Amino acid sequence: MHSEDSNQIARSVEVEPIVIFDEVSKWYGNVIGINKLSLRIPAGVTGLLGPNGAGKSTLLQLATGQLFPSQGKVRVLGREVWNNSALNRFIGLCPEQDAFYEWMTGWEFVHTCARLSGLRRSAARDATQHTLNAVGMAKHQNRSVRGYSKGMRQRTKLAQALVHDPQVLFLDEPLTGTDPVARRDLMNIIERLGSEGKSVVVSSHVLHEVESITPNIILLNHGRLVAEGHVRQIRDLIDKHPHHIVLICDDYRRLAAQLIVRDDVEGLAVLAKDKGLMVETHSPDAFYGSLPGLSLAEGLTIREVYSDDDNLEAVFKYLVNK
């Protein structure tokens, strides 16, 4: 019976997205948490982004079955998630709140969570040790959680989410309050989980960190879905804001004179300090294609070319801070 469930879920993963939100709304009295959200989260690592109050935590709580949608349906691994505790075997959640059974040691806490997931005694013991090693907490596992630093607490929280080897992981702001070393370690762990075939949804508002983990993002604002997909694809679709391309060239003023007459150049700014130019254009691909020809024809050596806003921060700024 239970192996049938696993096979069915494994098959469903191949054909369906991991998480499906179908016209989901969630409100708390007069406060709208999620507003008519339709979303399909694919397998792999996905970043869930948005400013404070965007609805990220609400989305994760809906996806893990802690909240019931006021409208619509939420499905994870092909199954409805509300009141479906059996599905929790395949889901792991690293919650945002800094809450533990403070009187336990790190080992006891993760071991208890393993046992609560249904692992038998020896398996729970082994899984606890394995997971604590994986998150780098083996050295501190016998200390009380009360005495842990913020980074240790985040690692321990991640350990309890991993201990039962779930297929889907939801991480709610896992990097909050951690020092740079712990942050780097946790990001490595998340990348490794993705490479091991697990599906991970990471919620954060620290853009450059999410960007370094995954290019696939979901962007929320005021409870609505603003954008989803690859960062670059999203950027390309933002017509309202022209692309910013930076060119570094010693003879930047002569280059500027050549560029200013072109139709595809919408704006030009001189970066005297860097000996470069910032070009605004709505057709970046065509512009890139024409650069070699221009350089040869005019004898201009362009030392560096990069896009100033082909990144998550720019996407976030354009779509959210309107």
Add this chain to the structure above:
Amino acid sequence: MPIFDQGYQHWSGELAGHTWRWMVITRQGVRIGLKNRFVRILLLVAWVPALMLASVLCIWGLLERNSDLIAPFIGILRSLFGPQSVADPQLYRIDVWTICFHYFLQTETRFSLLLLLVIGPNLISKDLRFNALPLYFSRPVRRIDYCLGKLGIITTFPAMILILPCVIAYLFGLLFSLDITIVQDTFGLLLMSVLYGLVIAISAGMLMLALSSLSRNSRHVGLFWLAILMVGAIMATVLEGVDHQQRIHAYRSAAGNVQSRDAIATAEIEASRTDWRPLVSYTADLSRIGQQLLGANQSWEKLSQWLPPNERDVFLLKLVGPQFPWYWSAAVLLILFGLSACILKIQIKSLDRLK
């Protein structure tokens, strides 16, 4: 310079002194407390006894003016306060007012304790739970300012239902009496009522604050509070009950089958003058202080004069409270106050001692 810096500008004025700094905490806490719908309902319900007090005082004022309006109430007043008081209401004015204020304050004490149960547990326990103490002590706020501010919150609410209604009911009583001598007779009563209200508010408030500082879970604080009130009261009842039964049996054994109600009542009243058992109950201690401040027992004794001597003690036994020395209760309340202050001193740590 013609162009001025729009960035951060350090405050270079004078800071207000510490004298009223605690009021900021009190004001904010009272504002938050009044937002609670249940607290507002409780405050509203707690004013019903105040309306009744004002009504009785008004009726007595009308009685003093021989008004026809209170004719339907004469029978009730006679049965409550005795026929002689109705015949000469001015002579018994202070006694009737005393008894009315006494019962009013007894009733409002219960409401106050319930109100403290609603607003009190969160005051310090929530600050401890959410680590809010650094928010206070990282500013020029001393521990005493913090404690006074919290005490201000927790005494404001009982004061709203203890002191304010007393004053308003008193004014109504004056208005309906239209006799200037009433101020001379009853002003002391008003002062004592206000003082009693303050004793209840400060004593109970301090105790609740101390309990609130002992736990980060406000539900446990509420349960501690209940344990002190309920269990203490029941323990006192059990102890008194056992003692009473023993006295009755002893009396019956000595007197044979002749049972004299008034003799039993006299013995009971005499025994209550040295009975320490009610001290175990916090509410009984508060009540004893109230009796002493207001002089309720003396008023009942005066009102019982119309009864034959052999019936007075039976009458008084039903109505007067414990008669043990009031300073026993005062000592208990002072000890609890001191203990509460010590607990607060230990539990509320300033910033340099916080982890």
Add this chain to the structure above:
Amino acid sequence: MSSATSASEVGHPVNRSLRAGRFSLTALTTLFLLTLRQYMHGKRWIVMGILFLMPAGLAILIRATRSNIPSEALEFLIVYLLIPQALLPLVALVYSSGMLQDEQEEQTITYLLIRPMAKWAIYLVKLLATLTTTVVLTAVLTTLTYVAIYLGRDNQGQSVLLRCVQSISIHALAVISYCCFFGLISVLTKRVLIVGIIYTVVIEGVLANLPFGIRLATVIYYTRIIAYRTLDFVIPTPHGKENIAADAWQFNIKSDPSLLDHPQLCTAVTILLVSSLVFAALAAILCSRKEFYVKTPEKN
């Protein structure tokens, strides 16, 4: 400086035959033990300790100041008036009010909700742990009280032991009923403390003492019936034997000596057990449909 292990380490050792159903006995047993451990922690024990020593302390105090009081009278006052009227409801309120609400306030309830355990199963297991704790504490409380009352008195060993066991059973039944009821209230409202106090003071404390039908809806009434029908409350006085319970509990034994107008022993026990089951089941059903708000805003 600690660092994560490399990606080339051996795969996860989770037992692949792990049960994915709702009724993993391992998970439920762990939750039961976790709840018991939670009850062992914190300052709650100080209050419990004071409460539990109080009846025994009271008995010793009374014996010291009034040494000629009959033990049976003292037993009635403390074991059958004080404990069931005040202590048992308070103990039940302390534990059952915080069953889920404490976890929610501490924000640790998330760790339970994301495990493969149905919410109703979580509730029932926590209730079971609460009942275990309160019944054990009640047994300890009652035993200590009996020791304080009868220690040093005439040798009545076996009968006192029997009465003690009977009292423990009756109190256990009462505390189970209170826990199930307050547990249901805690699922329905956050203000379980206020509701619990009003119920204990007004309904159980005042209305239950009235010789009217309302007392049929109180736990204390059935507790008294069971006690009255099981134990003997006739004590010798200077004026002959008196049934101290009948007067105190408003049983009119003059017109109805066998209390035929009142439920029989089996009926009373059945009512308490069935009502406890009903409260527990109702609370479990409500719990399964409830959302537990941890971080996101509560409904208005």
